Amino acid sequence: MIDTTLPLPSLLEAFDARLARLEAHLGVEGVSVSDADSVELAPQLQAYDEYVTQYSPPFLIAREKLGEGTRKLGEVTEKAFAAQRAFLLMASQCKKPATLKSEHLRDLQACIGEANTLRDNRSEFANHQKC
Known part of the structure; x- marks a missing residue:
């Protein structure tokens, strides 16, 4: 369980890590922020x-x-x-x-x-x- 007292960057990093694991489990490639910025x-x-x-x-x-x-x-x-x-x-x-x-x-x-x-x-x- 995520501690709600963590600062926002820590929460975002935790969310990003969970999302990456979920995408890997489903076999879906996510778009990273650096990819979106390079358009x-x-x-x-x-x-x-x-x-x-x-x-x-x-x-x-x-x-x-x-x-x-x-x-x-x-x-x-x-x-x-x-x-x-x-x-x-x-x-x-x-x-x-x-x-x-x-x-x-x-x-x-x-x-x-x-x-x-x-x-x-x-x-x-x-x-x-x-x-």
Whole structure:
């Protein structure tokens, strides 16, 4: 029986050892963490990461200087970039689906909707706020 007072790393090591014994008994090969980390990203995802790394920081710095409304829009934009990356990662690891389901784009659509609600049409910068 495992002592519940053991620190988390010890518990994880014990669990990993038991899982390895069970997999060996069943004749199943498990995937180690090092194998999962060695998976290469698709070139498209690498290009997306480079784009975000290059163009996101100047925008994020500028949003802080431009006021509260821009700060909130920046937060939504960050969420949208993260949602887009998650979609691209999923798409790069899957086979082509028969149809694209709306649930795959739900997070990105939510970000676009949230950004649209932040727009103030009475502002002198209304044209700059459009998505």
